[in-house]
Structures are given as structure tokens and as C-alpha cells.
Amino acid sequence: MSESINNKKPRIFSGIQPSGNITIGNYYGALKNWVAMQDEYEALFCVVDLHAITLKQEPGKLRAKTRELIALYIAAGLDPVTNIIYPQSHVRQHAELSWILNCFTYMGELNRMTQFKDKSSKNEANINAGLYTYPVLMAADILLFQTDIVPIGDDQKQHLELTRDIAQRFNHTYSDTFVVPEAFFGKVGARIKSLQEPTAKMSKSDANPNGAIALLDEPNVITNKIKRAVTDSVGEINYTDKQPGVKNLIDIYCCKTGETAEQAMNKFEGQNYGFLKKEVAEATVEELRPVQEKFYQLIKDKKYLDEIIKTNSEKASYIAEKTLRKVKKKVGFII
Ligand code: TRP
Secondary structure, eight states, rough: OOOTTOOOEEEEEEEEOOSSOOBBHHHHIIIIIHOOOOOOOEEEEEEHHHHHHOOOOOOHHHHHHHHHHHHHHHHHHHTTTSSEEGGGOOOOOHHHHHOOOOOOOOOHHHHOOOHHHHHHHHHHGGOOHHHHHHHHHHHHHHHTTTTTTTEOOOHHHHHHHHEEEEEEEEHHHHHOOOOOOOEOOSGGGGBOSSSTTSBBOTTTTTTSTHHHOBBBBBBHHHHHHHTTTOOOOSSSSOOOOTTTHHHHHHHHHHHHHHHHHHHHHHHHHTOOOHHHHHHHHHHHHHHHHHHHHHHHHHHHHHHHHHHHHHHHHHHHHHHHHHHHHHHHHTTOOOO
């Protein structure tokens, strides 16, 4: 069933929402993994704007953020010619398949989704049906492209399991239609924590701006946020869960250098927190400098970005339509 047989490269699909400012957690945990994978896979990297409107968005801002995120994908090193980089709303098949898959998903399954519970408890004024069926749209994203591998963070594990269940259910009800995708978990980057609350994930929707380092933060902002990062009163640098703030800083450092925590500890053993913070800040600034430079060049060139969006959306649409036609035929629509 997989389109990856016959010497074709296996396919990957992943996406980030254009809400909030993307952080070094997204960068190390997602983008850098994608960059490392792009040559071995046929890859689709989507900016999931349909998902973003499950929470209230300001239209002008959403538009700007979507374009920004496309530019950031490219600035981080994703090739927009060999990969398919596009905004989700430009490929109408996502929404169409999502509707069909809604009819193959049980409310009981959606009721169990921890992210829904979490998001609805934080947004009591806007618990809309889209927030509830969000995982079905995500399943549609993945299944539309006969995706083999889905790079995700731990927080999306449950959604991917649901995607697999939906695919299997559909295949079983009719006949093989969808590739049943596998999750791929990145390394340490996926676990970067908030600088202010180092037991919670660093999040682009963090209410406290000091908790997250945005990819486009200026060097002095990065340095200040790291200086203010919460540590502890132990006063000694150890890599241990008992010192989550210090551990997180070491993790951030290792994301840049590629060292293991033990290797990094050779450098930090016996030093004070000030030294650690200075090193982490310098490493982070240095990592982001070229990405930011490239980003500011790209974002000025609206014509270029629009062209990328157009050609890539057409490519994605072409692939998606093949799956959607099969699905429509199987469920009994006139095609
Ligand atoms: N739900 C994912 C997140 O918030 C984003 C996403 C949407 C996604 N569709 C996807 C990730 C498909 C991987 C594959 O992180």
C-alpha cells in the first residue's frame, strides 16, 4: 500500500501552528530534526493555519504569522524546492477529508484526548467543536499524503495513535486505503522546558514571555531571558531531575553543541549558575543568528514567498486529491 515501495523515498509529514511566536523548543525539537531528515524522505512541512483557528486569532496577525512561519521553515534550512512547504488552508482536501474522517471517529475517542481537556480548561469561553475535532483534522493531514513517518513531540503521541486507529478502521471497513503512519520522536530538543517553570514544556503560547525564547528574539532579549531563568537554591551544577531549571539549561546548551549532558558536565562541573547561563546564552545567540539573518531577507521578498506557497500548495493538492478520490469512491460518493 505504501507509496514508498518501488525505490521511492518514504514520506514524512509534519506541521506547526502559526499561532504565537515559534520557540527554540520548536526549532530544536521539530525544525532541526526535519532539516536532518529532508534528504532521506519525501517531505511535506505544513503551516497548520486551520488548526490555529481552534483558538481565537486576530485575522491580520494570523496571516502575518503564517507567512512568517513559511519563511522560518526555509530560514532554518528546509529546501522549498525539494520539500513541499505550504499553508494548510491552501489545500482544501485537508478540510474535506477531515469531514469524512469525522464520521469514522467516535466521540468516546475524542473525549479521551488529553490535549482537548487541557485546552478547554484553559479556554472556557471558547470550547468550540473545532477544538474537539482537532485530532481528526490532524489525522486527515497525515493520511491524505499516505505518510509513512510523522515527526512529532511527545504531546502529540495520543493524536498519532488516534490517526492510526482511524486509518486502520477505514482500511478494515473498506479495503486498504491509507498507509498507517509511524511516529518519529526527536531527541532532546523535544523536551525543552519553560525557563520560568522548568517542569512544563516551553510553549509558544506561554502567557509569561520570559518562559520561552522565540526564534526571532534579539540577542539581548535571549541573554536576558536566560539570565532570569529559574534555577534553584542548591547552588551547584548537576544534571538531575531534582534541579529541573539547571537541567533544562544544560539541555538547551547541548541542543546547540550536539554534546551529551555528560560531555557538557565536564565543562560545567564546579562552575556557578552565572557561568552556565552565560554559556547557554552565547550558544543560543550563535545558533539563531544565521537563521534570523536568512529570515529577514526572505520576509522582505513577498513575491518569492507567494510563489513558494503557490507552487508547493499545488504539489500538495495534486498528491492529496489522489487519496481523496479513493476515499470518496469507497464511501460511496459519485466521483
Ligand atoms: N497538532 C500539532 C501540534 O500542535 C500540529 C499538527 C497539525 C501536526 N497537523 C499535524 C503535526 C500533522 C504532525 C502532523 O504540534
